Amino acid sequence: DPASLFHAGAVDYIPGDAPDGLVNEERLRILARFSTRQEPSGMHPHGSRSRLNLFPGWNALVENREYDFLLVHMGLHDADGLRIRLGEIRFSRLKTSVLSILTSLTTEHDGLVWMGDDSSALSLFPADAVPQVFCSSLRILANMKLISYEQLRLEQESVELSFDLYRASIPWQKPGQTGTLVSDAINFIYHLGRKFTPPGVIDLVEETASLLPDRLADQVFEAGVFEGKRIARFPGFTMTGI
Numbered sequence: 450d451p452a453s454l455f456h457a458g459a460v461d462y463i464p465g466d467a468p469d470g471l472v473n474e475e476r477l478r479i480l481a482r483f484s485t486r487q488e489p490s491g492m493h494p495h496g497s498r499s500r501l502n503l504f505p506g507w508n509a510l511v512e513n514r515e516y517d518f519l520l521v522h523m524g525l526h527d528a529d530g531l532r533i534r535l536g537e538i539r540f541s542r543l544k545t546s547v548l549s550i551l552t553s554l555t556t557e558h559d560g561l562v563w564m565g566d567d568s569s570a571l572s573l574f575p576a577d578a579v580p581q582v583f584c585s586s587l588r589i590l591a592n593m594k595l596i597s598y599e600q601l602r603l604e605q606e607s608v609e610l611s612f613d614l615y616r617a618s619i620p621w622q623k624p625g626q627t628g629t630l631v632s633d634a635i636n637f638i639y640h641l642g643r644k645f646t647p648p649g650v651i652d653l654v655e656e657t658a659s660l661l662p663d664r665l666a667d668q669v670f671e672a673g674v675f676e677g678k679r680i681a682r683f684p685g686f687t688m689t690g691i
Contacts, residue, residue: 481505504575507561510621517576519657521560521586522613522638523551526648528568531608546601547608554585564627569642571635576616579653579660583683586612586651587668591686593649609648613641616657637676645675649685654678 672682
């Protein structure tokens with residue numbers, strides 16, 4: 450009886466003969482937000498994950514509470530050299546254009562550009578977005594020659610980017626209010642991007658790489674251990690002449 454369900458606290462009802470399309474992403478987000486409000490701790494029963502434990506939306510997150518995210522670090526390599534070669538004004542424009550590339554990727558997968566500086570930026574995504582973000586990162590790297598010429602207005606050289614993907618639990622703070630955050634996961638991904646990941650590749654923490662479907666997992670190989678975590682790497686694209 451649907452009426453008794455709503456009286457008991459239900460927020461939605463889907464009959465058995467529901468047509469295709471009635472259950473959609475936005476409808477499930479509404480249920481997830483309702484579920485979060487009903488469980489102040491934000492935790493589900495031990496040993497189980499509800500199918501409704503979907504990303505509730507950025508506006509539903511509670512500050513200082515930990516959530517599972519996909520962390521994506523994008524590095525701009527040789528930023529200091531670019532600044533010298535291009536000059537301060539052109540470098541500033543370049544940095545804005547590079548950030549717009551990350552912003553487009555982030556928006557495409559319901560993510561959020563979280564923090565950054567002159568040589569890198571960190572975005573957050575729903576934790577289950579690993580395959581989609583990996584594919585979009587591949588597409589960017591594959592087109593960097595064209596992107597450098599058409600979007601970044603560079604005629605003499607190409608910008609080199611790299612990506613690091615790490616699914617981890619971190620405390621949430623809004624962009625611009627992250628200065629007091631203490632997180633081993635955030636420190637790790639910044640160290641990974643700046644000290645270990647070379648230009649033009651995608652590095653994934655092994656546990657994150659395990660979330661890729663087989664057709665994508667076949668494109669990465671073991672790249673060693675960094676700060677106690679095994680790293681899988683997509684080695685980038687090699688340009689060949691004709």
